[in-house]
Amino acid sequence: MKDKNLDYSSIIGLILISFVLIIFTYINNDNNSSFKKQNFNRQKNFSKKEIFITDKRKKNDFFFLENNVLKLKISSLGGGIHEVLLKKYKAYDSLLAYHAKLLYLIKNSSFLYKLSFFNKEGLNIDTNTLYFKPFLLEKDKASRIKTLIMRAKNPYGKGFLDYKYTIGEKNQYDIGFSIQTKNLSHFIRKGSYFNLEHKILSLEKDRDWENSYTQVYYSISDNPNNFSSVKYLSEKKTEDKNIYGANWIAHKQQFFSFIFIPEKMLKNVFVRSENFYSGSFLKKIQFRTFINTVKNDEFHFSFRFYFGPLDLNLLKKYQNGFENIIPFGWGFLKWINKYFFLIVFQFLEKTNLNYGVIIILMTVVVKLILYPITYKQYKLSAMMKLIRPEIEKLNHKYRENVFKRQRAIMELYHNVGINPMSGCISTLFQIPIFYSLFKFFPTLINLRGKSFFWVEDLTSYDSILKLPFFIPFYGNHVSLLTLLYSLALLVYTKFSNDGRKDFHQKESDPSIPNMNFLLYLMPIVMLLFINSYASALSLYYFTSNIINIGFFFFIKELMLDEKKIIIKKRKL
Incomplete structure (x- = not known):
């Protein structure tokens, strides 16, 4: 031969x-x-000088918190974040063929969260149906942190619920958020369910390519030494999972992410990721967890939201392993x-x-x-x-x-x-x-x-x-x-x-x-x-x-x- x-x-x-x-x-x-085969103002500026409180309880009003990089629009109905604008980035404009539009990570209530309380008589309070009024807006000159408290009354009697938002004045992409009740201990049996739903907006030129980089990441402590490991759900198909010992949960896009960071580790979280095959949304991500309270005690739950870019140096500053959600590859390729x-x-x-x-x-x-x-x-x-x-x-x-x-x-x-x-x-x-x-x-x-x-x-x-x-x-x-x-x-x-x-x-x-x-x-x-x-x-x-x-x-x-x-x- x-x-x-x-x-x-x-x-x-x-x-x-x-x-x-x-x-x-x-x-x-x-x-x-697989994506291609299936086809499925009124606004009021809420500033330090002016607090507008509406008497029309059934009309939704909006209030703003912002710093150098973020602008949050908060709704009176449900007290949640209605819009999140990233000031230093632009979204792709198909008409102009380049990035020219304002970049909203959240828009028109694509991001919803609520608490569900039940009392012994079977009465139910869902916070997304409550109307919140701004109770306090203050600016701490020493820490340069702005605080907004939104308050809703108990529809069944005495007591109220506070949503507290805090935001740093400079270039912080994370905001503090806490939920606290007052005189509602009689209504809270053992705790409350916290539900969150996030429809992720398409921001880039190639929607299908962008969707292939969009998925759920989460950090868990799954060993005796309490070391954390980062895992993820499929980016290709609908998937749900029970997560035990969650330190944080990230809804990652190609270049941006939302990260849910609880103050204390969540013992059990149910997470579901579902693809959209057309339209302006890429995926719908939902998670649900039960938060225990001490018997006859008020409810208090604190966590942080991160709305920002997948910038390696920025994410490393949080020292929580957030940088691991940037998909640089697997193993030694990473x-x-x-x-x-x-x-x-x-x-x-x-x-x-x-x-x-x-x-x-x-x-x-x-x-x-x-x-x-x-x-x-x-x-x-x-x-x-x-x-x-x-x-x-x-x-x-x-x-x-x-x-x-x-x-x-x-x-x-x-x-x-x-x-x-x-x-x-x-x-x-x-x-x-x-x-x-x-x-x-x-x-x-x-x-x-x-x-x-x-x-x-x-x-x-x-x-x-x-x-x-x-x-x-x-x-x-x-x-x-x-x-x-x-x-x-x-x-x-x-x-x-x-x-x-x-x-x-x-x-x-x-x-x-x-x-x-x-x-x-x-x-x-x-x-x-x-x-x-x-x-x-x-x-x-x-x-x-x-x-x-x-x-x-x-x-x-x-x-x-x-x-x-x-x-x-x-x-x-």
Whole structure:
């Protein structure tokens, strides 16, 4: 059997990368395709100078609390948060094709919560049916915290219920919230059910892609040492779960999150996540828990709400493990993104250059770091081409004895200083880096809404042409960056594969199919698989292949001395 005219380390690397791509894309496309198959003021400013209290109990009034980054609109009906505006971010506007709309994490009561009390006679109080009046608004000059107390009377007699909201004056994305009763101990039997429902709004360009990043995360203490672990519900399908020992629960979107943080660990919480397949909402998330009270005591329950961005440095400040909800990948891929790519990116970000330029510079830095591995691969490929005639002679000489042929080839490798496995090891080393970028760019909030030439958002796909039909895997649009990357990959493959036929002296065994076409299949595979991914990913890979082409000529012309290799080979 004759040796084929191939660089086997390239073939193995191609197969491994293709395998990873197929699995990764299947996981994401399975989710996205399931989405596509189913189709289902009056306002009053409440400031320090003016408190408006309505006498029309059945009319809903709104009151505001805000700081530098948040603006909360609180409803008198139910006393809950009616709207949450993030002041420093914008939502995607499909008419303008970029992020231009005000960004509301909560809007038009898409976020509802209530307490349910029952007394011995079976009477029921649901707080979402009560009308609350502003009882107190104060500002603590020392702590710079604003406090708003909303009060509702017991509809069955004496006693009342207070909702207390607190917000920091500066750049805090979390707010304090406590519920306390007064003279209602006779009404509260053993405690109360707390129910919360959150319909998550779509904020990004690609609704289906955004939904694939939207899910429930939660932290639990599930061991004797009270160490916390972070777990999550499925992002693909409807799922419900009983959680025991919950420290916090997060409703995570692609770039933003709501986090429910109780003052004390919740012993038992029922959580349900349900997908919407059309409209302005992505998912509906509900949870319910029972809060015990001491016998004949008043009810008091405190917790915090976080409404804000998935910014790693910001979330780490809370020291509660919130940063683990950013989907940087699994296992060691997560470590590569957090402690390699993110550090390089943040360092380059200080240059204040355009984010597309930062990605290009980031690619250059990474390629320079990996240069020793790249050089070793190119050197191995060049030496394998030079000894190809000797390998074919050995194949012909020992074609009837496989064992002797393999031993003779291994001796040849040893004599010229080749370790054929080093190419595979180098390829395997680069696969985690290759794959981790698929999780890095679509989740990096620093890139959200940032443009580069014709690209309006580096965390989403760029589109130069909208197709009137959908192509499986590819999508219904044409990404120019993906086309450029695939073309660069094709050129690099041709340059790196040229010259091998010069050493193929005899006709190949017709019983063995020529597998050279696999090397040229990769650009087509990548064109199909990453057309709908973040344009930053395509930009990175395009730049990477341009650098690879440059490295190829630099190493071939200046670093490798083929004459010395030939002289060494002739001494065998």
